[in-house]
Amino acid sequence: DTVPPQVVPGADSSSRQLCFAWGPAEVLVCETLFGRAGGSRSRCPSRFWGEGRAGAAARALTDSVAGTEDGAPSNSRVFVVRRDQDIYIQTLRKLFNESHGIFMGLQRSEEELAGKSRKAQLVQVSKNYRSVIRACMEDMHQAAVSTRDPALQGQYSTQVSILSAMELIWNLCEILFVEAATAGPLLLRLLDWVRLHVCDVDSMVREVLSSESPSKHKLFWNVVDVFVLQGRMDEARHLLSKEASANPASRNMYKILDDLMKKMPVPSLSNTQTLTELELKWQHWHEECQRYLQDGTFASNPHMESICKILLGDEDAILEKKELMTTWYHFLVTRLLYSHPTVKPMELRFYAQSSMDLFLGGESSPEPLDLILMAAFEFEMHQVIKECSIVLSNWWFVAHLTDLLDHCKLLQSHNLYFGSNMREFLLLEYASGLFSHHSLWQLGVDYFDHCPEYGRVYLELHIERIPLSTEQKALKVLRICEQRQMHEQVRSICKIMAMKALRNNRLGSALSWSIRAKDAAFATLISDRFLKDYCERGCFSDLDLIDNLGPSMLLSDRLTFLGKYREFHRLYGEQRFPEAARLLLTLMTAHIAPCSFWMTLLTDALPLLEQKEVIFSAEQTYELMRCLEDLTAGNPDKQKFQDDDIETTKVEMLRLALARNLARVIVKEGTVEGS
């Protein structure tokens, strides 16, 4: 099962050593300065992800890496190698978004629905996924038709064929695994499947049917054959009747063939007939066909004779129409229709293998798509998923299909060696791809949510890497984290936003972000910035915020002080001096104010001490005095005060003012008590 190593297109691993950095969804590949000769490494490292993915895409960054250690010019390039190429196709975003809704619906769907109704529900989900693929295919087809750029047209056409292959595989899986059609209905489903997907002959059919006289058209018998090969009996008979009326001579022959085609027993979806009944009827009809062929009824018309042989399931006769079937699986279904209409699911593998061998006839070897379909016919579900993972350039298909099969309870037994199951493994890969996309990361969140084992860890790692370009985006990321109690990520996002705001001198915003994260340390830091600004400018900035802190004021001591200190200024401004004085003193005595701020507070007390009316009581004045003495005596940096004339003067002025106030208040209080 080895896959050839992949080389990053454009990276020159033959002459330079490459270095690597692995990210969650991307690999950075960088050309180093070292030539191959200088290196001692023997392994060529440009091989990725063991299994190798056909779709690994490399994108060289437009700018070369500038500068080297010795300053010499360098033309080293950095390549970003992504593992999920299709994520970047614009039209497929419709697929990712719409299927996300279906995926979520499936996760929500009630497992308690038992038996038939649960199966019907799962089949409906499967059909919904397919209709999204088809819608996408149509869009892509439209795009291919409407573009004039041949390169783009080629790209779109490739996408159309990839999507069409995906739908083909999915549809077969739906029939075999999800619906698990039983003998009888199984054939009908396979016929529908072939009719839906073999559309190479559609244009021929249209051309003949729309011609003036279809029976005269040179492709007339080809179209009749197409209808017969696909089991579209009514349409074949309708065409034949036109030919019959044009050839009155051979009317009888037509009548017999028409009768045979009309009588052909087909399985029914309802349970009105048993398989044994069907087989009996079939045997009877088969013998009748045989009789007509042997008695040479159709000998005069090779077209009709060949149709009769097809009805009899003659392999050679069917194989002669190879061009009209175009694929081996069409051949398989036609073969089953005319020789084993009651084929059981488990018998499919034998017919499938021999049909492929017969059809390809050793001329060509099977392609990946053939192998995938073969694996499905063999009921090797894991093989289907594995082959698809290797061949397709996206994780979308395998992730969603596997999840659906898992909901059908078909994958329980399969555990991977590293602990998580296959469903989770593929969902994680797909969601990681979404997270590496500039816009689709939001979809990834829900997929991680439904990975019980590692989803949470993946989400935590990925969400931190989402660039927070605007506050709005940050809020969306934050909501995702808060809903999932990812406290650490919440803190980190708020901190990033608070830092950003701080750098932009938006103290108010910075504070609201740290309040949201309940980050006390950061709130303290911002409060200090506010206080510093106040000391420098003598007025507060962002009053609208500080005046409205509300309960969030209690987040940090410093923030409390900031709020209370602002309240003091408001009281003072409103000339409510006694209240202001009481608050000012409390800020110091209750140790709400940081020591470094006491001098400012005491200075703020000066105008209150100088008021005409006595404001501080004797007791309060004593306390103020003690605060001042604590500050001057207790200050280890006493030197500073003595050196600083202004500070010394301030202290002197304070002492004087306090003494005078004490004198006034003693007189006043004495007078009041005395009277």
Added chain:
Amino acid sequence: AMEDVSAKFVSQKISRTRWRPLPAAALQPPDIFATGSWDNEDNRISIWSAGDLGNAGLNGEYHGEPHLLCDIQHNGDVMDMQFLDQERIVVASSTGTVTIFRHHQNNQTLSANHRWEKAHYHVDQDTSYGGAACTGVVCNNPEIVTVGEDGRINLFRADQKDAVRTIDNADSSTLHAVTFLRTTEILTVNSIGQLKIWDLRQQRNEPSQIFSLAGDRVPLHCVDRHPNQQHIVATGGQDGMLSIWDIRQGTMPVSLLNAHEAEMWEVHFHPSDPDHLFTCSEDGSLWHWDTSTNVSEKPSFLHQGGRSTAYLSHSTINQSVVSAWLSNDPTKDRMEITNLIPNQTLSVNSLDVLGPCLVYGTDAEAIYVNRQLFA
């Protein structure tokens, strides 16, 4: 009903949807709308036609899906968008730039008509200027008011190169949205739960009035004013709460109504039928709040959180004015609310209502048009 909704996946996350205003005395329902995208490497402004009404079936049900008329690249996320008139759209960008785009209807093209580069900006510690997201724009032709993450308010005139008026540091926290209260007064909401009135005639750089939520200062994200009764204002918050304010009295909301479980991104009174109000949210729901129904005969039990229909009671403070939105009459004090999007998972970022039509856009990269809102 859901059947009347047509959807289109557009391969870009939609941040804004806006109906083009109808010409005076128009009889036709609206048809043209604009969308803006966000969080793409290449963001776009697009003009859509909601579809040909001729396609309507026998019962008048509508099946066509919106189709693109023209689009143009836009620098940065589209944060907000408003039609200035029939032809011009003003777009607020996450880069801080405000652009007027012109829709040329004769040849279906879009072009940038005028641009105010970095109308919103930060001055960082190195005193270099970086763009700050412009979060809201409101137009009253020819006047345009914008607000941003920089706490700045700009007043522009469509025909003038420079801003008519700028209030630097109008708000110390982020301004999230703006709307006109009267021709000279605007309303802003911010990230600390405040609603402010600014009188643009006054030279003072201070709001003329501040209203605020009690308790936790839950950020407010959107604001709209009742089209006929200008004192009634609706805001939506980070917790999904719808607040109704009477700006003539008090400083707190008259009522708080809860339906969304995450950020309410937009709130709109129906422009001609203001008994109806529409809100959308990060939680992926879009609620239709209907105060027009006479529910006094209906059962008055409270049935909250239901997907289909619920009756909520106001938590009203004393009121004397008779308005459905401010009323506290216990018999009439009910409103019918309906979630128009069951089972949606990703955010509905924007909505717009005009006549019988609703348009909304989601992070799931789809736009939806409902042309029979009141059917």
